[in-house]
Each structure stands twice: as structure tokens, then as C-alpha cells.
Amino acid sequence: MLDTAGARAADLDRIVSLLSEADLPTAGVAEVLDSFLVIRDRGLVVAAGVVERHGEDGLLRSIVVDPANQGLGLGKQIASALIASENRDLYLLTETAESFFTRLGFELIPRTEAPAALRASEEFRCLCPESASFMRRSVESV
Numbered sequence: 001m002l003d004t005a006g007a008r009a010a011d012l013d014r015i016v017s018l019l020s021e022a023d024l025p026t027a028g029v030a031e032v033l034d035s036f037l038v039i040r041d042r043g044l045v046v047a048a049g050v051v052e053r054h055g056e057d058g059l060l061r062s063i064v065v066d067p068a069n070q071g072l073g074l075g076k077q078i079a080s081a082l083i084a085s086e087n088r089d090l091y092l093l094t095e096t097a098e099s100f101f102t103r104l105g106f107e108l109i110p111r112t113e114a115p116a117a118l119r120a121s122e123e124f125r126c127l128c129p130e131s132a133s134f135m136r137r138s139v140e141s142v
Contacts, residue, residue, distance in 0.1 A: 004037065015033070047064065051082050057089045058088050059090070063097075080104065090106075106137045
């Protein structure tokens, strides 16, 4: 049975492992663990994601699904729940999932349009390469 809930301290290693396996950044995960949303199957985290707050905006990051559970809509479920929980513009950086996030209402924008607080984030400065697509989901467009 699938259970969606906030992450617990005991989930950290599993979330970091899933992110590593998916070749996604793990830096800063421990610092925002209490903001992570996870889906568990019989107690095991099978999907996770988080919105990091940067000033008045949020950075949707670390959307990950265990490979054995991909194709079941869990990534969409996590991302949609995180989006619904926020009343702010959301941004993200992705190298592989632009079309997935477009279906969730994000649009491709130039990196130069990133808010200052977001540009200062580790994810923006160091963790995601310049080749990553930068996307926004504006609260006004919803």
C-alpha cells in the first residue's frame, strides 16, 4: 500500500541513494529533509521530492522515483502535490525531464530571468550545469 507523507530522519539515506542512482544532485538534501514529501511502499521510500524556498520563490528539486516503480505515475504524484502545496512561483533546473515538467505547467525561460535569491542557491550556482533547462511555473498563470 502506498503512503504519501513528509520525510523522516530515517529516510535520508534512502532519498540520497535514490538521487545518486538517478544521477541527481544530493548536496543540501539533509538541510531540507523536513520539507521533503515521500511516497512509501510498505515503509520503503519509492519516490521523493522537495521545494526549497529562496526568497519569495521556490525551487522544485529532487523529484525521484525508484527505478522499480517508474511508469506508475509516482513522479507526477509527488510533483503535483508539491506544486499544490505552494502559493508562489516555482522554478526548476532539469537536464532530462523538460517535457515532463511542461505537462505540469512549467515553461522554459532564460536563466537570466532567475530571481536573485534563486541565482544564489547552490543548485543554481554549482550543482546543475549551464546546459540544464531552466523552467518556471508562475502562480499567476495557474
